[in-house]
Amino acid sequence: AQSVTQLGSHVSVSEGALVLLRCNYSSSVPPYLFWYVQYPNQGLQLLLKYTSAATLVKGINGFEAEFKKSETSFHLTKPSAHMSDAAEYFCAVSVSRDDKIIFGKGTRLHILP
Amino acid sequence: EPEVTQTPSHQVTQMGQEVILRCVPISNHLYFYWYRQILGQKVEFLVSFYNNEISEKSEIFDDQFSVERPDGSNFTLKIRSTKLEDSAMYFCASSETGTGYNEQFFGPGTRLTVL
Numbered sequence: 001a002q003s004v005t006q007l008g009s010h011v012s013v014s015e016g017a018l019v020l021l022r023c024n025y026s027s028s029v030p031p032y033l034f035w036y037v038q039y040p041n042q043g044l045q046l047l048l049k050y051t052s053a054a055t056l057v058k059g060i061n062g063f064e065a066e067f068k069k070s071e072t073s074f075h076l077t078k079p080s081a082h083m084s085d086a087a088e089y090f091c092a093v094s095v096s097r098d099d100k101i102i103f104g105k106g107t108r109l110h111i112l113p
Numbered sequence: 114e115p116e117v118t119q120t121p122s123h124q125v126t127q128m129g130q131e132v133i134l135r136c137v138p139i140s141n142h143l144y145f146y147w148y149r150q151i152l153g154q155k156v157e158f159l160v161s162f163y164n165n166e167i168s169e170k171s172e173i174f175d176d177q178f179s180v181e182r183p184d185g186s187n188f189t190l191k192i193r194s195t196k197l198e199d200s201a202m203y204f205c206a207s208s209e210t211g212t213g214y215n216e217q218f219f220g221p222g223t224r225l226t227v228l
Contacts, residue, residue, distance in 0.1 A: 100158040
């Protein structure tokens with residue numbers, strides 16, 4: 001069975017500072033990994049996804065994530081936080097034979113002025 | 114840009130009542146999903162639907178739940194007799210193909226409150 005663990009339910013960073021949201025996964029087969037973002041009163045929007053083509057994945061809004069098999073991690077980063085990045089971020093995993101997505105509990109990102 | 118829509122945005126019901134949550138997936142998508150998120154908990158898979166039948170369901174999706182594609186555009190989730198613990202945000206999603214790496218597009222959700 002697949003699962004993801006997100007470290008930290010709340011993360012606060014100053015505007016302009018590095019954003020780092022942590023995600024570790026568990027999967028018995030090669031996984032597909034995703035980061036979704038949810039802005040207030042909106043649905044889940046895909047930020048980026050790892051599908052085995054490249055370990056460093058670039059997404060929308062300046063976010064990127066690196067797949068590290070040895071660490072079973074898929075941490076999300078952004079060099080410089082912007083106020084508009086304040087949202088809830090979900091790490092998720094899927095495998096090729098399934099079409100369901102398994103989500104982590106989410107991390108709420110707060111941006112401090 | 115095409116998007117998944119859901120109605121209503123908020124539904125309040127009494128315990129034991131039936132509710133139907135509605136979704137309009139993206140028009141050329143063939144795979145449809147329902148997920149739910151109980152307040153403070155993770156988003157959980159409920160069911161996937163393809164070619165007018167359920168392709169996979171979770172243990173949460175018991176006999177009280179059913180899904181239907183009544184016409185060419187809508188995809189509904191029915192809860193036959195709601196319980197307090199059904200209170201959650203329900204998300205509909207759709208994708209072009211049902212493979213694991215394909216993006217699922219999510220709707221804004223319906224917040225269900227069972228009193």
